[in-house]
Amino acid sequence: MEFVQFSQVLSLISMAAILLFMLGKVIYSCWILPKLRYRKLRTNGFDGPAPIFPLGNINDMKKELKKTVSPSLSISNHDIHSFAFPYYARWQKLHGNVFIYWLGTEPFLYIADPEFIKKMSAVVMGKSWGKPRVFKRDRDPLFGNGLVMVEGDKWVNHRHVINPAFSPASLKGMTNLMAESATNMLDRWADLIYSGKKEIEIEVEKEITSTAGEIIAKTTFGINYENGGKVFDKLRTLQIALFKSIRFVGVPYGNLIYHKEALKAKKLGKEIDALLVSIIEARKKMDKNQYSQHDLLSLLMLDESANGMDCRLGKTLSTRELVDECKTIFIGGHETSALALTWTMLLLALHPEWQTQLREEIKQVFGVGEIDVTRLNALRKMGWVMNEVLRLYSPAPNVQRQAKDDIQVDNNVVIPKGTNIWIDVVSMHHDKQLWGEDVNEFKPERFKDDVYGGCKHKMGFLPFGFGGRMCIGKNLFLMEYKIVLSLILTRFSFSISPNYKHCPSILLSLRPTHGLPLIIRPL
Numbered sequence: 001m002e003f004v005q006f007s008q009v010l011s012l013i014s015m016a017a018i019l020l021f022m023l024g025k026v027i028y029s030c031w032i033l034p035k036l037r038y039r040k041l042r043t044n045g046f047d048g049p050a051p052i053f054p055l056g057n058i059n060d061m062k063k064e065l066k067k068t069v070s071p072s073l074s075i076s077n078h079d080i081h082s083f084a085f086p087y088y089a090r091w092q093k094l095h096g097n098v099f100i101y102w103l104g105t106e107p108f109l110y111i112a113d114p115e116f117i118k119k120m121s122a123v124v125m126g127k128s129w130g131k132p133r134v135f136k137r138d139r140d141p142l143f144g145n146g147l148v149m150v151e152g153d154k155w156v157n158h159r160h161v162i163n164p165a166f167s168p169a170s171l172k173g174m175t176n177l178m179a180e181s182a183t184n185m186l187d188r189w190a191d192l193i194y195s196g197k198k199e200i201e202i203e204v205e206k207e208i209t210s211t212a213g214e215i216i217a218k219t220t221f222g223i224n225y226e227n228g229g230k231v232f233d234k235l236r237t238l239q240i241a242l243f244k245s246i247r248f249v250g251v252p253y254g255n256l257i258y259h260k261e262a263l264k265a266k267k268l269g270k271e272i273d274a275l276l277v278s279i280i281e282a283r284k285k286m287d288k289n290q291y292s293q294h295d296l297l298s299l300l301m302l303d304e305s306a307n308g309m310d311c312r313l314g315k316t317l318s319t320r321e322l323v324d325e326c327k328t329i330f331i332g333g334h335e336t337s338a339l340a341l342t343w344t345m346l347l348l349a350l351h352p353e354w355q356t357q358l359r360e361e362i363k364q365v366f367g368v369g370e371i372d373v374t375r376l377n378a379l380r381k382m383g384w385v386m387n388e389v390l391r392l393y394s395p396a397p398n399v400q401r402q403a404k405d406d407i408q409v410d411n412n413v414v415i416p417k418g419t420n421i422w423i424d425v426v427s428m429h430h431d432k433q434l435w436g437e438d439v440n441e442f443k444p445e446r447f448k449d450d451v452y453g454g455c456k457h458k459m460g461f462l463p464f465g466f467g468g469r470m471c472i473g474k475n476l477f478l479m480e481y482k483i484v485l486s487l488i489l490t491r492f493s494f495s496i497s498p499n500y501k502h503c504p505s506i507l508l509s510l511r512p513t514h515g516l517p518l519i520i521r522p523l
């Protein structure tokens with residue numbers, strides 16, 4: 001009897017010890033560690049809005065959003081920073097272009113200063129950048145350990161294996177797939193305008209997003225849209241569930257608030273992984289001649305000798321790594337490209353004179369025949385339009401990094417190891433000091449003689465990020481953009497629908513909240 005009581009007391013004591021240990025751990029990581037970091041950041045000269053435990057500045061952000069959420073902007077107002085990111089705009093006024101704010105118990109160094117970015121990137125190489133731990137955890141079902149999130153030597157290795165798949169020679173083989181998908185979309189539009197009707201309203205964002213999804217499904221997995229559609233639909237649902245569940249990013253146990261969405265995201269992530277594994281395994285069993293050599297997956301699965309790659313660093317990717325890279329390329333490649341094309345359609349609808357100019361250029365470059373992909377570079381004006389759209393409505397509105405070691409920026413400024421970094425690209429792209437008084441006007445000609453669009457600082461225009469971690473898919477996007485836009489412009493003209501509400505907002509990327517209805521007319 002006595003022995004039973006003694007063992008019960010012992011187990012109670014050990015349970016209490018475990019609970020105390022866990023509590024201590026929570027207090028250390030959620031309270032003491034952030035306090036220490038805060039002090040360190042302040043002693044390094046960084047200021048910012050005072051955080052309140054455990055939400056940091058999340059409530060301030062919500063309040064600021066509520067204040068400014070008028071239903072929409074005037075249609076020709078491209079001054080979107082204070083509309084989509086009112087909290088940053090307010091803090092900038094109070095604390096300048098570099099300050100600290102807090103998502104939960106995680107400090108973020110906010111930067112909208114190109115000179116500061118230049119100094120930082122001069123001392124940190126691609127491989128030495130980290131990615132914010134909170135995002136790695138929360139966005140795991142979406143990206144896993146794919147290129148966007150992977151760090152250090154592993155990042156070098158993955159980038160090394162993936163780079164050749166994005167070379168001009170590899171991309172050239174994908175152009176027919178792009179033209180085919182875009183033509184399917186335009187045939188659908190033509191069918192909708194049945195005889196007698198001169199014009200029709202089309203929800204262009206939806207159309208372009210699904211076409212970009214089809215293009216990336218074909219170029220990534222080499223599969224038709226019906227099969228790729230399963231992965232695509234699940235990834236999209238996953239993205240929405242994830243966005244809800246990460247509203248309390250950085251707040252200790254914040255995902256419990258939206259636990260249903262977090263669980264749903266996890267489940268979807270697993271289903272997508274299983275689908276991709278089956279696609280990869282089926283591909284492995286195929287005779288190499290059976291499948292197209294032109295999709296990214298086949299290029300990533302080639303062994304290194306066949307790929308003509310330098311083997312010093314690397315190895316081929318495992319199935320797990322291939323799954324994560326497929327998801328990463330799919331998400332990174334489809335959404336941003338679709339949004340860039342969508343915002344382009346909006347701006348061209350507002351500026352029919354640019355539709356005319358681009359149509360003339362397309363005719364000059366290709367004549368009346370088919371698009372010659374070797375001549376895409378000759379579409380110079382289209383390139384200016386593209387840059388101007390990426391400047392005004394950057395689909396990737398921010399770049400996120402983490403300091404893996406102390407970063408000495410100036411003699412007396414150090415970014416302490418572990419600090420998350422949030423670069424506000426939209427703010428820099430809309431900064432009068434960098435671009436001049438006409439910063440919020442659509443003026444593609446500013447890129448006529450200058451790839452930086454006349455920006456006073458070369459790091460002030462960063463639609464694809466910077467340094468070694470710059471977007472790997474830039475060339476694929478340039479090709480897709482010019483092919484799809486040329487095909488649209490040669491068949492249709494378009495103007496704004498009275499049903500359009502101008503309300504750019506953020507759901508991981510910068511998107512038109514209520515879609516983009518346009519009035520489409522055949523030429």
Ligand code: HEM
Nearest residue numbers: 147148332333336337340396464465466469470471473477
């Ligand atoms: C309008 C089109 C696009 C925009 C605006 C865009 C923007 C960006 C940005 C800002 C980054 C972060 C760079 C940094 O940290 O400095 C990035 C990285 C990346 N993007 Fe894109 N992107 C676009 C298209 C694409 C496409 C078409 C693909 C793939 C098919 C792609 C795949 C990736 C990947 C894998 C990374 C991670 C690179 C690394 O960390 O090494 N992106 N992109």
